[in-house]
Amino acid sequence: MKNFSVVIAGGGSTFTPGIVMMLLDNQNRFPLRKLTLYDNDEARQRTLGEALTILLKEQAPQIEFSYTTDPQAAFTGADFCMAHIRVGKYDMREKDEKVPLRHGVFGQETCGPGGIAYGMRSITGMLEIIDYMETYSPDCWMLNYSNPAAIVAEACRVLRPDAKVLNICDMPVGTLRRMSQIIDKNPADLEVRYFGLNHFGWWTSIKDKEGNEYIQQIREYVAQNGYLTQVEVDTQHTDPSWQETHKKAKDLLALTPEYLPNTYLKYYLYPDYVYDHMKEHPEYTRSNEVMEGREKRVFDHAKKIIEQGSAEGIAFEIDAHATFIVDLARAIAFNTHERMVMIVENNGAIANFPDDAMVEVPCIVGSDGPEALAQGKIPSFQQALMFQQVTVEKLVVEAYVEKSYQKMWQALTLSKTIPSAKVAKDLLDDLVSENGDYWPGLH
Numbered sequence: 001m002k003n004f005s006v007v008i009a010g011g012g013s014t015f016t017p018g019i020v021m022m023l024l025d026n027q028n029r030f031p032l033r034k035l036t037l038y039d040n041d042e043a044r045q046r047t048l049g050e051a052l053t054i055l056l057k058e059q060a061p062q063i064e065f066s067y068t069t070d071p072q073a074a075f076t077g078a079d080f081c082m083a084h085i086r087v088g089k090y091d092m093r094e095k096d097e098k099v100p101l102r103h104g105v106f107g108q109e110t111c112g113p114g115g116i117a118y119g120m121r122s123i124t125g126m127l128e129i130i131d132y133m134e135t136y137s138p139d140c141w142m143l144n145y146s147n148p149a150a151i152v153a154e155a156c157r158v159l160r161p162d163a164k165v166l167n168i169c170d171m172p173v174g175t176l177r178r179m180s181q182i183i184d185k186n187p188a189d190l191e192v193r194y195f196g197l198n199h200f201g202w203w204t205s206i207k208d209k210e211g212n213e214y215i216q217q218i219r220e221y222v223a224q225n226g227y228l229t230q231v232e233v234d235t236q237h238t239d240p241s242w243q244e245t246h247k248k249a250k251d252l253l254a255l256t257p258e259y260l261p262n263t264y265l266k267y268y269l270y271p272d273y274v275y276d277h278m279k280e281h282p283e284y285t286r287s288n289e290v291m292e293g294r295e296k297r298v299f300d301h302a303k304k305i306i307e308q309g310s311a312e313g314i315a316f317e318i319d320a321h322a323t324f325i326v327d328l329a330r331a332i333a334f335n336t337h338e339r340m341v342m343i344v345e346n347n348g349a350i351a352n353f354p355d356d357a358m359v360e361v362p363c364i365v366g367s368d369g370p371e372a373l374a375q376g377k378i379p380s381f382q383q384a385l386m387f388q389q390v391t392v393e394k395l396v397v398e399a400y401v402e403k404s405y406q407k408m409w410q411a412l413t414l415s416k417t418i419p420s421a422k423v424a425k426d427l428l429d430d431l432v433s434e435n436g437d438y439w440p441g442l443h
């Protein structure tokens, strides 16, 4: 079997060790000859890079492993770039979550004003790594899950339309794992129909390969329990705040009982509930939970490996949900025509939605990339919500390109999460000053 050279961009990410462990676990399906970490923060990446050097020497000495902050060294000769950067890191995630609270609006990583602020920061970082990839390895594919994926995908569509970048999200995969547990099936044996935007969609069908439909059975369960399951099958989303989110899907389903909701819809459909929860502990948001949880765990593990000079007895968790990244890389490398939910330009996949919208739908993925499967017409309730949200995402990218304060103000005003143009303006002025040079100067 052919073997591959992979570069992980955002090598210092809390998800890097999990992805590396997952890649090691899949060497029979997707063999590597070379694995390189790339980050623009030398110190942050070094801890993970050193620990993984020790671990790979012990567990996969055949793979040439290195870590670097030099883009040329990182991207030369790469077949795939798996990208998960966070421009501004956790300091800025904390602001995305906390600045909106000062204005009576919830703050979140990818949704509402926090996601808009993060989008404005991410575009520059994404263009930078796409350009490195195209300069040093023009045939390389980028499998990108850097957030906010909806805005990043729209920016790629507008600013790098020919780049081989595929934007993906693990939420549909994670939630499908939960659904499969509810009906006692293997997720790999299920095929879904789904429509929406990233972090803004609905499942319309969950069938097994024989064509049996399970949506009714799953709806009955979710109407009682949300997506909370007996056994944790979606291991990434288990912290208390995530449990709350899975449970809340019950109230999302109540509003649109025919389809199964993406958990992120809670931010758009119940923003007052989210805000009320957050304002009980405005100093302690999800970023704090992650810094004390996943980030600490991952970096403590890495430091221990470095201290003892061996990874023996110290296991990084495998990012089980992330096998979809290997499935995607395999789909391209081996033309497997696997069916996967991806973020792509609509072009008719959702019949009554604009062609130039970046939507999230099931696709068949082969060596030429994804081909979207037609999902037909969607109901006007979802269509209207999606049109409002996709217009917000487009306005953010236009604001970035034109450096337009006005368009950014419009984007925030249009977001379903913000009550008025007055609040939007106050919030925008605060975000401009908190984001400093991470944002282009707006005028």
Ligand code: NAD
Pocket (backbone or CB within 6 Å): 009, 010, 011, 012, 013, 014, 015, 016, 038, 039, 040, 041, 044, 045, 084, 085, 086, 087, 088, 089, 090, 109, 125, 126, 128, 129, 144, 145, 146, 147, 148, 149, 168, 169, 170, 171
């Ligand atoms: P993190 O802050 O721990 O890691 C991000 C890393 O990116 C940092 O080490 C940082 O130095 C680096 N970085 C920032 N800008 C860079 C640039 N221009 N070039 C190279 N490296 C750069 O963050 P995390 O919590 O581990 O998350 C990483 C990313 O993955 C986030 O964007 C997160 O939202 C995303 N994510 C997406 C999905 C999905 O469903 N699409 C799932 C999980 C995580």
Ligand code: G6P
Pocket (backbone or CB within 6 Å): 109, 110, 147, 169, 170, 171, 236, 286, 290
């Ligand atoms: C899900 C979403 C990602 C998001 C992540 C946040 O996986 O699909 O887009 O980045 O959750 O998780 P965290 O644990 O960092 O809050």
Ligand code: MN
Pocket (backbone or CB within 6 Å): 149, 168, 169, 170, 171, 199
């Ligand atoms: Mn996501």
